[in-house]
Amino acid sequence: MYLRGSLKVLTTTALGDLKMDSPKEPQPTGEFKCQLCGLTAPYMYYGQKPPNTRSVELLEDCYVMKDPFTPDKEKILILGSLCSLCGLSVCVGAECSLFYSKRFCLPCMNENLQAFPLEIQEDMDKRKPQQKSFPGKKMDTRT
Amino acid sequence: MEPEPGPSRWAWDCPVARRRLEELYFPRRACPEETRSFWAFFERLRRFQSRRPEREAAWDDDDDDDEDRPPSRRLGLPRRYHPRHRVNLAVPKPEPSPSRPWVPREALQEFLDALLLYLDFEQKRSFAKLAKLQRERQALPIARARRQLLQAVAGNQVVVVAGDTGCGKSTQVPQFLLAAGYRRVACTQPRRIACVSLAKRVAFESLQQYGDQVGYQIRFESSRSPATSIVFLTEGLLLRQAQREPALPAYGVIIADEVHERHLHGDFLLGVLRRLLPARPDLKLVLMSATINIRLFSDYFGGAPVLQVPGRIFPISVIYEPIPKEEVAAAAGKPERLDPRPYLRVLQAIDHKYPPEERGDLLVFLSGVAEIGAVQEAAQVYATQTQRWIVLPLHSTLSVSEQDKVFDVPPPGVRKCILATNIAETSVTIDGVRFVLDSGKVKEMSYDPQGKLQRLQEFWISRASAEQRKGRAGRTGPGVCYRLYAESDYDAFPPYPVPEIQRVALDALVLQVKSMGLGDPRTFPFLEPPPSASLETAVRYLRDQGALDEAEELTPIGTLLAQLPVDVVVGKMLVLGALFGLAEPTLTVAAALSVQSPFLRLSNANPDCATARRPLESPHGDPLTLLNAFNEWVQVKSERGGSSRKWCRRRGLEEHRLYEAANLRRQFQELLRDHRLLEAAPSRPSDSYSRQSRHRERRELHRLWRHHTETQGRKRKVLRLQDGTAGSSGEEEEGAGAREHGERSVDIQDVKFKLRHDMDELQAVSGSVLSPSQLALLKLVLCRGLYPQLAVPDALNNSRKDSDQIFHTKSKQGVVLHPSCVFATSPELLHAKEGKERGGTKEDGLSRHHQLLAFVSLLETTKPYLVNCIRVPALQALLLFSRSLDTNADCTRLVADGWLELTLPDAAAALRFLAAALQLRASWEKLLDQQLDPGGDEPSSRDLSALKRGLLEFLGMEAPYRLRQLTGLEKQALYVGPQTVPAAPHLPGLFQGTELKPDEVKGGHRVTEFLTYNCLATDTDLYSECLRTFWTCPHCGLHMPFTPLERMCHESACQPTEAPPEEEAGSSSKTSALHRLYHCDICQQDFTLTPTDILRHKKQHQ
């Protein structure tokens, strides 16, 4: 119901004097789609050096959008990237991929689980029971 | 935990130490929230790590570990595990700088690791939000209909989307169209609030990818810009745009949402669009409706395809609990008070059946505010006992902050019990409702076209409304709906609510039809035609008000009124006020009368509020009290800025409505300027210094505004048990204010207000005090605007208790004052001050000071109430404004509009009054026509001041008279009728040379459009002609027997001789107006003579 800073405000045409210039939003360059869960979102940049972002560097080529949940213009949101093994484009959601110095889609991960450190294997085991809902049929029907 | 060697020496808690790191790694962070949130994360992380086993607590790369790691070479993974590797981000090295502060290496490492995790955490949080949002959108039933919808729109000019609440059509359809490349989309909504929230929602859900392409436009506010691709606006606003540009060239797609609600504007808009479609083959129209009566819409648009979308609603079980007969019978004794027992039983049932850990609130639908009060009182007692409920009212007359409370969250184990009117049916959506309690009743305005009376009446709801109410329980999970009626009652309900067009006054609609050039409103192809009686009443009313002429075409004033988004009455006030140079106070009054009253209903427990209000109250009436309140408020704002909120709270004023009034006032002002009824804003002389400081001020306001819009959004609060306590609204609001205050101390409404309005101008205008004569004229202006909405005090009011004062209108006997009315608290203001000066007694009813009430509306709830009254002198008001004035032969008896009788025993005084009124009405009318004629000259200031002077003198005239309502019987036998009239009036040239025509209905003679002379059936008319006495005219020296009427007539005709010489210049027309052709039967000759000359001529023959 309550949204933060999600509107560019405000020019009044009805009354005429509340003119405010709103900085131009960067336009999306395309649509990102996770090939595992089907999540789609518009992205504005693909690569390792998103424009207008100085406070953080990326360690892989990512699909990036401006973080829509904060008014901060420099904040980016990483949507996903390509699996370093199979090249599938996957979102960063824990049910689709994992980053451990590189991006791995979950199917590739599971195939190569032994190659990963124990800490990660343990994490994967812990998550197993929850994985029933994967893929794509998350039962969130609440609004 | 033992202290770690390195980092612990670094004093993490010291702000200086923290600032060093902040300077390095948050160089551009002006936002303290960001750093604060990082340090909070940092502390949580440290606490967490200190609790974990050592192996994982070790964050140091150099730490040697004996444990074997699985070979990871094949994938090129790092040799050793480190959580850092799980993050796909890195923090760039800060710019090397000589003044770089020193930080120990270990501390720096700890900080960097934490920062990295923090950034990663932020990513995960935002991504989770995004994923949730997309999942939810995907799960909406409408999502599956996307392709079908786009195909339908591509292939048809009109498409109907039918889907029930929760199917997501309102938010998704606009996005589908945008994503498919449609631009210039308008989406209409019945309610303003929905425009704003939908625009925000759509901008949010579409992840800002359309940026400022998503906007809204409501009456006073707009976020529209040239980049806007889709705008959410009200039905009324789109209609206004169609009025200006009938082809609506700004739009390529129009989505009309919620058409099933059948609001007046919505229905009319569909009619306008239907007419437009053939002329705009490129225009797409998407109608969106609940699954109610879809055929009607589809057929209206020539069988437009219908896309049905199932709603998504959880199962709801319905429990019928009709009120037992004995309770119904008990309640019948005191019909004014609702019996809360059935409602309490449901609260108890819920407590009994559902453990408090199972969350879910109760939404109760009641018919009105009084009913809410009754249940609230009882439920509050129960809530205090059980500590399991927070009782909150919800209706449109509550202050905004109190309305907002229903969105807050109750503490665990406690449920909200929201007592709402039908605004919760569609307008307000409250999440978390699991139980609905439906009274089955609604109060709606119903309209009686004959009496032009609006009534707030209680009805059974329709089946569609009952379903809508029930559905509110199933938005977030399975729910329960209790109905306080039997299933058989439900079956007997009408299927749909009565469309608004069937039950409201159609004045504004007819004006709009006319001004849009849509021809005769009687033949306009409405979705469902309104009752013809309503249309006829509206047409007649507009003709009476001078907005339509005899041919039912718009008059100049009608054209203007059609553009004012207000009641005809209020529009007329504006025009009349502008004529007398009273535009400013009239603007304020008109605006204040057009919004909901800012005066909140005071509870009895709040005497301080009433005391604080008193200085604002005007003894002349409520509209002037509103004027005082507004002016005072503006002064407070300009002097003390943000503290106006507190000022309002102390007086029980809803500030939000004052803001609305200010906006509306400005809109009116611009309309008047556009029509050159008001001079353009004076350009203020300004030196560069004051210009600069004004500029600075505005820049600061803009900054505040921007900051607000970037951080806006009210967070939900957790309610406290005492939040529901009834009757402590004063305290409540202080509390709410303080809570708000903590969040942000800037009053954003104040900022908005100051950005939108020229404060200096407004302050100057609201600071000027009206002189007594200005006030008197303003009252006349208001009264003329309100006419014929008049009420007469009951003759016996003087002897009644203050609270029992009774009034009568022409169509309604026995109405009372609304409790908010100033005369309700001070009724003595209305009593005709008895003339000690003339020794009159109360019994004979003679007084010089009878008064009438002009009222803005007559509202019928439990009783018929007069709302917003001003008092006016009865004789003057009736003589100046009556549509029909009937007299006896010597004009000592006058009947106004066929219901009020005025008797002036002094015939000479009666004629003086009548003559003055005739002259004033004629010149007022003439000047008004000049004012409104766009091609003509402005009325001259000399004529205007003469009129004003004349009116003030008229108001100052005094004579004792009686005022009473005619009885029904008297009304029937009021007129002599045509057959008994003497063949010809005795005096040609009566009343300044107007033609006298026998009145074929009333008898007597028509003098002007409104005045019929000597048509009253009385005894005196038989003798009046004989009652001549000798009299000498002071001007011409004529000496002869006159009836009072002849004398009056001669006197007025004689006046030109004493006219000031400067009028000579234009006298040719003036003289000719007075001269008339006279044929003398005795000398058989034609003369062109003034009436005086005619008299003189006749005398020769006697």
Ligand SMILES: [Zn+2]
């Ligand atoms: Zn995915």
Ligand SMILES: [Zn+2]
């Ligand atoms: Zn893969």
